[in-house]
Amino acid sequence: MNPERYLSVESVGMTFESKKGSFVALTGIDLAVRKGEFVTLIGHSGCGKTTLLNLVAGLIRPTGGAILLADKHVDGPGPDRGVVFQNHSLLPWLTCFENVYLAVERVFKEEKSSLKNRTHAALDLVGLSHAEHKYPHEISGGMKQRVGIARALAIEPKVLLLDEPFGALDALTRATLQDELMRIVATTGATVVMVTHDVDESVLLSDRVVMMTNGPAAYIGEVLDVNLPRPRERLVLAHDARFMELRAAVLEFLYEKQARHGKVGASLKVA
């Protein structure tokens, strides 16, 4: 197994067929993720970054190319990939514990006490031991998302897939959860692919920022290496010249090279 290509997306294309004809969402996507690497996918909304994540998750099948995880062909969803959805997707009739247990019980064929221990450990990792027996509607949005992360990590996946996990949270909660995520990833050594539209988040968290062009037929425009040392401190980085530079590079890509022509067109129409 090539450790440089732990997760390997090989010339993947995705075309959706609809009544109005075919829509090319992604074309010629090549991406290799190292074991233990943290990669973010960033781009304007509608650029297909979530589509790419769903392809890796196996929720949809690519119409071209192939995806390999640890040399195994990705052919449908499976517990070797832990997915955290944007809107937490916890089952409202199960407690936090039961939500995580549902996943653990499916993946590990062990005794009940051992399964319970795994569930406790996962919730402990995200700092939610005290809320184990609460229902999702009894806890805050940030806590729900932590349970989602615990559920994804509890099954010890080969890769953790996060689809804009903090998009629906307020700025302060988001910052706390970003720090938490960095700590969790540092402890577990997880391989992570995360979709975001937050420039600061992408630079702060990742080892590489994968920037996607605007759709339709989106592809990977640029890949930015974030060679900032870890552990990273949000407050220190705020004044770090290297951080600023990286941040500027992403902004430049998004707002100059991939400026939304739609918006320009709209303003022209008004004029």
Add this chain to the structure above:
Amino acid sequence: MAAVALAKERPRTVIPPSSPAHPAARRDIPPQPARVFRRPQPPEWFVTGVAWLAGLGAFVIAWTLVSKFGGRVPDPIAVGKAAAKIFADPFYSKGPNDQGIGWNVLSSLKRVGIGFGLAALVGIPLGFAVGRFRFLAGMAAPIIALLKPVSPLAWLPIGLLVFKAANPAAIYVIFVCSLWPMIVNTAVGVRQIPQDYLNVARVLNLSEWKVFTKILFPAVLPYMITGVRLSIGVAWLVIVAAEMLTGGVGIGFWVWDEWNNLKVEHIIIAIYTIGVVGLLLEQALVLLARRFTYES
């Protein structure tokens, strides 16, 4: 003195600040009395209670007027006296045609229970199937659309023909009228399950059994209970009419019997009894639905 007089003139318009302001803030802004020009509101339960009593009072007055000027309708007092006699011994039994009102209500409820239970047994699995598979939904659509608007009583002759007895025919009518709401609501419940929950099932590769017990069933349950509520409501409406036609023991038959005896007080008592039982059934199911409805 002046302050007291002012307070008497305009009670509760000046509300003292409930908590002392921050000292720093107090220095900058002179304390101003908060002026809220709103009358004190009586508690909500009190308003509701008064409204209830007013409604019932208006109803009783209207009823009294009707009985005074409207011919042979007995007035509330006469009905009250008759009710006191009837409810003093609701469970007597003097042969099949003369039983207490308690027995009549219970036998009607028994028919509704059996007919509805059979409908749930058939309707809920059918509803799951129709909700899950598009082709089945297509198959079911014309049948349901055609048969749903038919009055359940129109099925009664078929029931009598097939079962050759009054009691199973009445149960069968209840079965038919309960069936449609159960199928339709369960199917709607299945169709509205958020894709997110199904995605969770897919990424975790849950077994079909787990998908059913942990996702499909709990997600559909509130809809199913709505179906049950509608079914029971319709069934309780229909049983009275069915029993009038089929006879036997039952609240519907009792109404018809008392009409033949020209005991109008008893008919009015039956109407209220039917109303109260229906209300209790409805409320019990509303409580049940609340228990099994989850916020996400």
